[in-house]
Amino acid sequence: xxxxxxxxxxxxxxxxxxxxxxxxxxxxxxxxxxxxxxxxxxxxxxxxxxxxxxxxxxxxxxxxxxxxxxxxxxxxxxxxxxxxxxxxxxxxxxxxxxxxxxxxxxxxxxxxxxxxxxxxxxxxxxxxxxxxxxxxxxxxxxxxxxxxxxxxxxxxxxxxxxxxxxxxxxxxxxxxxxxxxxxxxxxxxxxxxxxxxxxxxxxxxxxxxxxxxxxxxxxxxxxxxxxxxxxxxxxxxxxxxxxxxxxxxxxxxxxxxxxxxxxxxxxxxxxxxxxxxxxxxxxxxxxxxxxxxxxxxxxxxxxxxxxxxxxxxxxxxxxxxxxxxxxxxxxxxxxxxxxxxxxxxxxxxxxxxxxxxxxxxxxxxxxxxxxxxxxxxxxxxxxxxxxxxxxxxxxxxxxxxxxxxxxxxxxxxxxxxxxxxxxxxxxxxxxxxxxxxxxxxxxxxxxxxxxxxxxxxxxxxxxxxxxxxxxx
Amino acid sequence: xxxxxxxxxxxxxxxxxxxxxxxxxxxxxxxxxxxxxxxxxxxxxxxxxxxxxxxxxxxxxxxxxxxxxxxxxxxxxxxxxxxxxxxxxxxxxxxxxxxxxxxxxxxxxxxxxxxxxxxxxxxxxxxxxxxxxxxxxxxxxxxxxxxxxxxxxxxxxxxxxxxxxxxxxxxxxxxxxxxxxxxxxxxxxxxxxxxxxxxxxxxxxxxxxxxxxxxxxxxxxxxxxxxxxxxxxxxxxxxxxxxxxxxxxxxxxxxxxxxxxxxxxxxxxxxxxxxxxxxxxxxxxxxxxxxxxxxxxxxxxxxxxxxxxxxxxxxxxxxxxxxxxxxxxxxxxxxxxxxxxxxxxxxxxxxxxxxxxxxxxxxxxxxxxxxxxxxxxxxxxxxxxxxxxxxxxxxxxxxxxxxxxxxxxxxxxxxxxxxxxxxxxxxxxxxxxxxxxxxxxxxxxxxxxxxxxxxxxxxxxxxxxxxxxxxx
Numbered sequence: 001x002x003x004x005x006x007x008x009x010x011x012x013x014x015x016x017x018x019x020x021x022x023x024x025x026x027x028x029x030x031x032x033x034x035x036x037x038x039x040x041x042x043x044x045x046x047x048x049x050x051x052x053x054x055x056x057x058x059x060x061x062x063x064x065x066x067x068x069x070x071x072x073x074x075x076x077x078x079x080x081x082x083x084x085x086x087x088x089x090x091x092x093x094x095x096x097x098x099x100x101x102x103x104x105x106x107x108x109x110x111x112x113x114x115x116x117x118x119x120x121x122x123x124x125x126x127x128x129x130x131x132x133x134x135x136x137x138x139x140x141x142x143x144x145x146x147x148x149x150x151x152x153x154x155x156x157x158x159x160x161x162x163x164x165x166x167x168x169x170x171x172x173x174x175x176x177x178x179x180x181x182x183x184x185x186x187x188x189x190x191x192x193x194x195x196x197x198x199x200x201x202x203x204x205x206x207x208x209x210x211x212x213x214x215x216x217x218x219x220x221x222x223x224x225x226x227x228x229x230x231x232x233x234x235x236x237x238x239x240x241x242x243x244x245x246x247x248x249x250x251x252x253x254x255x256x257x258x259x260x261x262x263x264x265x266x267x268x269x270x271x272x273x274x275x276x277x278x279x280x281x282x283x284x285x286x287x288x289x290x291x292x293x294x295x296x297x298x299x300x301x302x303x304x305x306x307x308x309x310x311x312x313x314x315x316x317x318x319x320x321x322x323x324x325x326x327x328x329x330x331x332x333x334x335x336x337x338x339x340x341x342x343x344x345x346x347x348x349x350x351x352x353x354x355x356x357x358x359x360x361x362x363x364x365x366x367x368x369x370x371x372x373x374x375x376x377x378x379x380x381x382x383x384x385x386x387x388x389x390x391x392x393x394x395x396x397x398x399x400x401x402x403x404x405x406x407x408x409x410x411x412x413x414x415x416x417x418x419x420x421x422x423x424x425x426x427x428x429x430x431x432x433x434x435x436x437x438x439x440x441x442x443x444x445x446x447x448x449x450x451x452x453x454x455x456x457x458x459x460x461x462x463x464x465x466x467x468x469x470x471x472x
Numbered sequence: 473x474x475x476x477x478x479x480x481x482x483x484x485x486x487x488x489x490x491x492x493x494x495x496x497x498x499x500x501x502x503x504x505x506x507x508x509x510x511x512x513x514x515x516x517x518x519x520x521x522x523x524x525x526x527x528x529x530x531x532x533x534x535x536x537x538x539x540x541x542x543x544x545x546x547x548x549x550x551x552x553x554x555x556x557x558x559x560x561x562x563x564x565x566x567x568x569x570x571x572x573x574x575x576x577x578x579x580x581x582x583x584x585x586x587x588x589x590x591x592x593x594x595x596x597x598x599x600x601x602x603x604x605x606x607x608x609x610x611x612x613x614x615x616x617x618x619x620x621x622x623x624x625x626x627x628x629x630x631x632x633x634x635x636x637x638x639x640x641x642x643x644x645x646x647x648x649x650x651x652x653x654x655x656x657x658x659x660x661x662x663x664x665x666x667x668x669x670x671x672x673x674x675x676x677x678x679x680x681x682x683x684x685x686x687x688x689x690x691x692x693x694x695x696x697x698x699x700x701x702x703x704x705x706x707x708x709x710x711x712x713x714x715x716x717x718x719x720x721x722x723x724x725x726x727x728x729x730x731x732x733x734x735x736x737x738x739x740x741x742x743x744x745x746x747x748x749x750x751x752x753x754x755x756x757x758x759x760x761x762x763x764x765x766x767x768x769x770x771x772x773x774x775x776x777x778x779x780x781x782x783x784x785x786x787x788x789x790x791x792x793x794x795x796x797x798x799x800x801x802x803x804x805x806x807x808x809x810x811x812x813x814x815x816x817x818x819x820x821x822x823x824x825x826x827x828x829x830x831x832x833x834x835x836x837x838x839x840x841x842x843x844x845x846x847x848x849x850x851x852x853x854x855x856x857x858x859x860x861x862x863x864x865x866x867x868x869x870x871x872x873x874x875x876x877x878x879x880x881x882x883x884x885x886x887x888x889x890x891x892x893x894x895x896x897x898x899x900x901x902x903x904x905x906x907x908x909x910x911x912x913x914x915x916x917x918x919x920x921x922x923x924x925x926x927x928x929x930x931x932x933x934x935x936x937x938x939x940x941x942x943x944x
Contacts, residue, residue: 104711105859106714148660155657163631172924176924180918183826184824184898186623186858189898191676191924192667193924196663198667204663216715246762352656354577356574356575357577424655425654426658426661428659429656430658441661446651447648448650448651449651449652451648452665459931
């Protein structure tokens with residue numbers, strides 16, 4: 001049977017559109033964190049929405065499940081097939097055209113396989129800004145960004161992938177193509193399938209193209225590295241910065257010295273704007289301005305000057321050059337990579353909590369963790385301006401690093417996520433559910449919402465062939 | 473049977489929660505435009521989500537349809553019951569508490585029946601801005617704003633109701649309560665039921681409460697009234713203003729002299745910032761600033777000065793006082809009211825087209841209308857910055873005004889909407905589908921999307937009891 005399906009698919013996609021060689025298939029069967037390893041009958045590489053629709057119908061005929069995949073940089077295993085070897089991976093790689101740029105409408109239409117960095121560059125070529133920015137932007141694809149509703153460092157000012165999307169083209173499990181690529185800011189024509197598919201992680205449809213918002217490119221960007229006594233002080237600084245800078249405030253990232261220590265140990269970072277052990281917390285702040293460098297610098301310096309004077313911040317380094325600014329951002333990005341590549345196994349959490357309650361949440365949670373595991377380490381960093389931190393738990397230095405992550409992960413998830421829910425937060429802020437948090441969602445999800453999600457899944461994908469085992 | 477249902481509902485809601493007297497029911501059975509007149513078995517006024525859930529279950533038991541209603545200011549008849557007298561109107565009036573304001577988290581949680589103006593005022597009391605602004609804000613309710621994904625004059629900077637909403641509480645057709653009132657900027661936990669219910673016009677669920685975003689209150693707002701030669705010039709000015717002012721640009725409304733003439737005839741407006749016949753088009757522009765009045769005024773005056781010098785705008789009046797600014801906005805708002813209250817029947821369209829193509833769209837459409845109806849008048853005005861204009865067609869002065877609107881409406885809809893679709897636009901930008909555009913949506917809607925919408929409706933509301941006859 002699988003041979004018949006493979007020949008049908010080969011007929012649809014051609015030789016270039018199919019990978020069946022085990023060695024060539026392998027990279028499509030493991031996630032970026034190498035936490036999930038699966039197998040696949042074949043990797044399909046369609047080059048048009050019509051080809052996606054055709055292959056979806058063919059797979060349906062053979063009751064064969066489909067796992068859509070973008071740049072394969074997801075953090076939750078949503079794009080990795082199971083180990084049966086019976087699922088088909090559909091890679092968006094060849095669906096990689098920029099279809100249209102409408103500068104006056106501040107919009108761009110791209111296919112799902114366009115790499116995020118390419119989209120940013122294309123916008124810049126037209127003197128426009130595409131603001132979505134995440135660590136994996138050199139290889140992640142806009143289709144995956146939308147399927148997982150990616151966040152990143154620019155959400156504070158510009159919103160997440162959902163808020164940047166005007167229209168989509170997508171193939172549904174019945175093989176029909178949703179044609180809704182409008183570049184419109186206002187379009188109230190019934191249920192928003194766009195928003196239903198965004199964040200559905202390939203379980204309801206395969207996004208094949210999207211029309212995304214563009215923005216005026218800021219004339220100037222000023223970056224500052226700020227040393228703080230406590231998380232409370234960092235959150236208080238955010239309040240001041242947001243109130244005074246408003247839409248000029250384009251990033252506000254919290255960094256813990258443990259992350260800096262890891263970045264240094266990974267050799268990715270040689271030096272820091274301020275000594276890495278000189279404070280309990282650091283903030284990387286960016287202000288963007290449509291007017292001028294001078295105006296931006298003045299605004300940020302006046303604000304920070306007042307805060308220093310009032311004793312609410314310990315020290316600050318403002319990047320005087322583009323290179324200095326880039327090296328600040330490089331430190332921020334090095335933390336994620338260092339954790340996964342150099343440090344031992346650890347238990348990741350991607351949580352959000354209303355910013356008004358984050359410091360208290362951290363106190364309570366860190367106390368609960370420390371009580372159970374003396375000397376436990378938490379590398380807590382990220383988008384505090386959005387109330388979203390990566391709350392990654394590392395074994396005490398004295399413990400066996402390798403076994404800790406496996407043995408204790410469930411207990412630690414419970415400690416962290418129970419408190420997240422208690423504080424009105426989310427157990428998945430921007431990384432999505434995938435395989436990693438499916439059981440957690442089943443445990444914590446709002447019952448009425450879960451029931452409605454299952455009804456929607458059943459209605460659109462009655463055979464359950466779109467990315468089974470993910471999300472719900 | 474209906475007697476049994478009524479007593480069951482009365483038991484649930486109490487005397488205060490039920491209206492059955494014909495005279496008292498009447499205002500709930502007609503829409504704001506008085507285009508649709510229906511009847512209802514009873515108007516229910518629940519005072520909690522639990523009461524809504526209970527009445528939904530009771531109605532389901534008796535196979536009785538429910539029509540949710542907010543401030544009853546909708547433009548598409550979505551909140552008006554049919555004429556059978558068998559449907560139940562569920563008014564949100566008594567669900568009108570402000571549940572929580574979290575100033576540090578820039579969020580507010582309100583029940584569905586809170587009037588938009590009340591929400592704005594509550595935010596202002598806490599030195600915050602709730603930006604949603606529409607003509608009916610004195611009586612429309614946030615639940616209705618969300619159910620119809622309301623737009624208005626601040627979408628350009630702050631987004632529509634959807635983009636302002638962080639979380640919802642809602643009752644589904646099965647009587648279950650969705651508890652998703654999180655005040656989180658990032659929350660990727662499966663399908664976004666929030667976004668599915670927003671804009672679904674009460675056909676999938678009844679929104680009972682919502683957590684909405686707040687923003688820093690601008691320190692200064694500067695308003696300008698600008699005279700222009702052509703729609704092309706207005707759109708070119710938008711390009712300059714958006715590029716130079718960026719997030720400072722908080723409104724950009726296009727106004728046609730015909731609308732001004734109507735506003736004057738309605739006696740709502742006595743004078744204009746510039747003579748109303750001195751140009752072919754006017755723009756009402758607003759810039760907001762977090763810094764100072766001086767900074768805002770300088771930015772806007774420099775920009776407009778350059779445009780005058782380059783001959784791209786004819787004349788400009790900048791409001792020097794708050795009163796002048798308010799009177800400019802009053803003129804803008806008077807246009808909608810004057811049309812409905814004073815002028816004869818006319819054929820309304822609420823369309824969006826990519827701004828890059830709007831001038832061409834208007835040329836083509838106006839030519840087609842004029843060819844068929846010599847002397848036809850179009851009052852075309854609204855949110856050109858979002859690519860959204862109200863494109864309202866009035867009979868030639870010589871014709872019988874009363875009959876024209878009825879006899880020709882279908883032919884005129886076809887001329888306008890065919891071209892909207894041809895130009896990649898939407899036949900419903902911000903007013904929604906309701907009863908008014910249900911057939912138009914069936915005619916123009918993307919087939920795969922319509923099929924998916926019906927599947928979702930069937931999955932969540934298998935008995936079809938939530939607002940039947942609306943949207944799909």
